[in-house]
Amino acid sequence: MIKKDKHLIIIGGVAAGMKAAAKARRESAAMRITVLTDEEHVSYAGCGMPYFVGDIIKDPQKLIIRRPEYFKGMHDIDVLTHHQVVRIDIRSRSVRVKHLVNGQDLTFHYDKLIIATGAQPVIPPLPGVSLGNIFTLRTVTDAFKIKSFMNAGEKVRNAVVVGGGLIGLEMAENLVVRGVGVTVVELFDHILPPLDKDMALLVQNYVKENGVEVITSDKVESFEGEGGNVTRVITGKQWLPADIVILSVGIKPNTKLAQDAGIKIGVTSAIEVNERMETNIPDVYAAGDCAESTHLITGKPAWVPLGSTAAKMGRVAAVNAAGGHDTLKGILGTLIVKVFEMNVGKVGLSEREAVKEGFTVESVIVPAADRAHYYPGGKEIITKLIADAATRKLLGAEIIGTGVVDKRIDTIATALTFGATVKQVSQLDLAYAPPYAMAMDAIIVAANVLDNKLQGKTAGILPQEVMEKYERGEDFVLLDVRTEAEYKGGHIRGCRHIPLDKLASRVHELDGSKEIITYCRAGLRAAHAYRILRNAGLKNVRYMDGSILAWPYGLEK
Numbered sequence: 062m063i064k065k066d067k068h069l070i071i072i073g074g075v076a077a078g079m080k081a082a083a084k085a086r087r088e089s090a091a092m093r094i095t096v097l098t099d100e101e102h103v104s105y106a107g108c109g110m111p112y113f114v115g116d117i118i119k120d121p122q123k124l125i126i127r128r129p130e131y132f133k134g135m136h137d138i139d140v141l142t143h144h145q146v147v148r149i150d151i152r153s154r155s156v157r158v159k160h161l162v163n164g165q166d167l168t169f170h171y172d173k174l175i176i177a178t179g180a181q182p183v184i185p186p187l188p189g190v191s192l193g194n195i196f197t198l199r200t201v202t203d204a205f206k207i208k209s210f211m212n213a214g215e216k217v218r219n220a221v222v223v224g225g226g227l228i229g230l231e232m233a234e235n236l237v238v239r240g241v242g243v244t245v246v247e248l249f250d251h252i253l254p255p256l257d258k259d260m261a262l263l264v265q266n267y268v269k270e271n272g273v274e275v276i277t278s279d280k281v282e283s284f285e286g287e288g289g290n291v292t293r294v295i296t297g298k299q300w301l302p303a304d305i306v307i308l309s310v311g312i313k314p315n316t317k318l319a320q321d322a323g324i325k326i327g328v329t330s331a332i333e334v335n336e337r338m339e340t341n342i343p344d345v346y347a348a349g350d351c352a353e354s355t356h357l358i359t360g361k362p363a364w365v366p367l368g369s370t371a372a373k374m375g376r377v378a379a380v381n382a383a384g385g386h387d388t389l390k391g392i393l394g395t396l397i398v399k400v401f402e403m404n405v406g407k408v409g410l411s412e413r414e415a416v417k418e419g420f421t422v423e424s425v426i427v428p429a430a431d432r433a434h435y436y437p438g439g440k441e442i443i444t445k446l447i448a449d450a451a452t453r454k455l456l457g458a459e460i461i462g463t464g465v466v467d468k469r470i471d472t473i474a475t476a477l478t479f480g481a482t483v484k485q486v487s488q489l490d491l492a493y494a495p496p497y498a499m500a501m502d503a504i505i506v507a508a509n510v511l512d513n514k515l516q517g518k519t520a521g522i523l524p525q526e527v528m529e530k531y532e533r534g535e536d537f538v539l540l541d542v543r544t545e546a547e548y549k550g551g552h553i554r555g556c557r558h559i560p561l562d563k564l565a566s567r568v569h570e571l572d573g574s575k576e577i578i579t580y581c582r583a584g585l586r587a588a589h590a591y592r593i594l595r596n597a598g599l600k601n602v603r604y605m606d607g608s609i610l611a612w613p614y615g616l617e618k
Contacts (some may be wrong), residue, residue, distance in 0.1 A: 068093045069382055070156060070169055072102035072146050072178035072318070073592070076368045077349025079127065080375035081175050086136045088383035095169060097158060102201050103129060106527075110369055111228065114211065115235025121208075124201050127608075149174070149322035151342055170515035173344050173382040176332065178315040178377060180350035180366050184308060190286030192291040195306040196226060210305065214578045217241050219302045221294045222282050224309035225252030226384035227398045229511040232307045233273050238451035244274040244292070244301050246281055246309075255396065257411045258523040259426065259446055264405055271401045305542070312366060314351045329353040329364035336388040337391045338378035345485070346382055350372035355391035358477060359408050359418050365394040393457075395474045402463050404442075405468035409457025409477045412447045425511045426523060426607035428544050428583040429503035431464030433467050433495035440464030442506040443611055446473075452483045453515050458504075469504045495546055510584075510606075519588065520603045522578055524612045528603055537576040539605075542590040547582065551616035553609075561586045561593075568597040580605040 069092050071078050071086055082333045094102065099253050104127035129140035141158075144167070146154035146159040156174070158167040172438050182197035184190060196207050211217055220236045222229045225247035233243045245252065245268070251261040252268065252275060264373040267274055276296065283295045284306065292303045314331040325341040331353035338346045348370035356363035370392055380387035395404040415422045422445045432439045442462030448455050460466045476486050487508035493500055501509075513519045530537060541552050542561040552558065561581070571577060578592040578597060587604035594602045609616070 062085065064227060066091050066093070067172035068095065068170065068318060069175065070480075071096045071177055072098075072149075072156065073349070073351075074098045074100065074140070074539070075105065075107065075177075075179065075349075077375035077378075078133070078177035078369035079104045080372045081130065081177060081348060081379040082138050082140075083136060084376045084379035085139060087378055088385055092173075092383060094136075096132070096138060096140045097144045097146050097156070098140070098142055099161060100200060100202070101142055103127070103132075103140050103142055105201040106364075107199075107201065110198055110201060111231035113204050113236045114198075114207050114232065115238045116208075116398065117238070121205060125203065127534040143566060146318060149176075149318055149324075151322050152326075152343070152429070154344075154474075159464040174282040174346065175338075175375075175382055176319055176340075176345065176347040176351060177349045177378075178318060178351045179324065179371075180312040180314045182308060183224070183311045183313055184352050185281070185310060187281065189286060189291065190308075192284050192289065193303065195308060197308045198232060200313065207305075207307075208243045215304075217304045218309065220305045221246060221301050221303040222309060223274065223294070223306045224311065225249070225277070226254065226309060226311070227396065228491075229307070229309035230268065230398060230400050232309065234271075234399075235269070236305075236307075237272050243272070243278060246279055246296060246301070247275070247518060248275045248280050249410045250278045253398075253405065253427045255394075255407055255411065256405070256459050257413055257445065259523055259611070259613065260443070260461055263443065263611065264391070264400060264403060266613055267403050268400060269385075273553055280382050281522055288315045294520045303313055304391075310317045312350070314353075314364065314366070317349055319351070327353045327362050327364075329362050331364045333362070336377075336390055336588045337381045337386075338374055338389070340379065344382075348378040354389065357391040357393050360391075362364065363392060363394065364585075365392055365396075367396065369395075385574075393474055393477055395470065397467055397470055403461060403574065404463070404466035405461045406466045407457070407459045407525050408470050411457060411459065412445070415449070415456045417446050422456070423448050423450045423511065423514055424523065425507060425521060426441040426611045427503070427507040427510050428607050428610040429506050430499055431462070431466075431503060434499070434500055441610065442466055442469070443607060444469065445504055446486075446504075446507050446511045448483050448515065450510055450515060451506075453484065453512075455481055455483055455486055460504075463562070471503070472504060479518070483508050499538060505565050521606045522567055522603045523606050524614075527553075527578060528614055535576075537578060538571060540571070540577055540579045541581070542579055543581050543609075549618070550607075551579065551618050553612060556580075561590055563592050564590055565597070568594065568599070571599070573599045573601075576603070578605055580608040584607045584608045584609075584611075 089353040132138040144159040332347040350366035410547040440466040539556040591604040
């Protein structure tokens with residue numbers, strides 16, 4: 062039997078904590094490892110919880126990945142559940158613990174300490190928020206409670222989801238799947254706040270088409286109920302019936318233990334760590350949703366609480382706590398979410414974030430097929446690429462659609478990690494066969510369009526900018542160059558219609574003193590029309606990126 066020497070204590074389990082425990086054991090057979098958690102379950106699939114509520118995942122045991130006895134038997138790791146750490150004493154290198162079942166007070170001494178206390182849901186201090194049937198979804202226990210409520214008693218008819226972020230939309234979908242009428246209330250002026258408004262509105266329209274009522278730019282002010290349970294949600298503009306409420310307004314890092322111990326908290330309100338996951342206290346590390354990281358694009362501290370990041374941080378912390386050397390240089394905030402049959406991904410900076418960071422931004426929105434157009438089953442995706450006009454380096458991407466999004470987001474994530482320019486992305490040697498992609502993949506097409514913009518070869522305008530022109534009352538010509546049938550099927554209000562095949566002979570009908578913006582279905586014909594008008598001598602011409610497919614504001618017939 063190997064004699065254990067140094068003692069590693071890990072506060073918290075799940076992605077960061079348990080990854081750290083398992084990796085530390087692989088790094089050192091001689092280290093004594095103890096995991097302390099106040100939860101009942103220590104290793105579970107948190108990201109699968111909305112699908113468990115929606116009955117897509119039926120067996121609750123599928124969410125439980127590993128149990129404490131597994132870690133003890135397989136790795137000789139002591140996992141103590143229902144053990145709440147109440148104090149970290151840096152001087153004595155110890156943690157004080159309260160046993161939540163028998164009330165016993167305990168003290169554990171450590172040689173190395175990893176803090177993986179995670180994050181907790183933000184619960185707004187609103188009147189009635191403590192009523193029954195108002196839930197958050199952060200732990201597997203939360204998921205069990207929600208599903209038990211859904212499966213018991215009277216039928217749940219109306220649900221209100223407060224917050225239109227990733228978890229909020231996943232819950233909205235899964236409640237709809239169960240036959241519940243769902244309203245999402247979002248304080249921001251569109252759902253999915255991490256995305257730019259132009260892309261988020263396209264998702265928002267799709268969510269509405271799938272039966273979810275979406276209320277934006279409105280704030281929940283209180284909850285009312287009968288018999289101790291919620292029955293309605295009061296917003297600044299209206300009241301909504303509710304048999305169940307899901308609070309999904311965000312999370313905040315659990316840092317009180319660290320802060321009370323004198324461990325430095327960073328500008329993001331999470332624990333400040335270096336690339337080795339070291340805090341300002343020797344031999345104390347932090348990992349997961351309680352710790353901040355560095356954004357690879359801006360070089361600034363960032364806090365993006367995702368399970369994938371937590372696992373990587375836990376691994377790095379473990380290697381270093383066990384005496385090795387490892388680093389995590391930073392993150393890109395890569396995310397992806399399924400919303401009904403639409404896939405929504407983001408990586409790097411949005412256009413809004415890039416402008417805020419001081420970049421001179423150029424961007425494009427380009428629809429394309431996810432595979433060869435003639436191959437059965439192909440679906441459309443819409444790619445937004447954001448670049449720094451000065452260096453022509455890619456800054457970020459947002460991709461949405463019912464087609465394959467994840468591999469494109471992952472490709473862009475790789476390119477961003479190594480500081481690729483738009484031109485370099487356009488020349489990536491990506492896999493091609495008709496079932497998998499077009500000969501020029503969707504992200505290569507988008508990169509080519511953006512490269513043309515950066516070189517001044519074309520002049521595009523985003524759909525949101527066109528709408529803003531309308532709202533300001535600007536006098537310009539919006540030119541629809543689609544066929545007569547397409548035009549009659551639905552067009553943007555106030556536009557002029559000249560089919561592309563007749564445009565060259567009818568250029569004289571256009572007022573060249575006004576700005577002319579061309580559009581079609583997806584952007585290709587609009588770009589051709591742009592060329593025709595420019596070749597005819599018109600100077601003030603642009604085409605609308607993405608055209609109808611990227612226009613989220615409705616059409617006239």
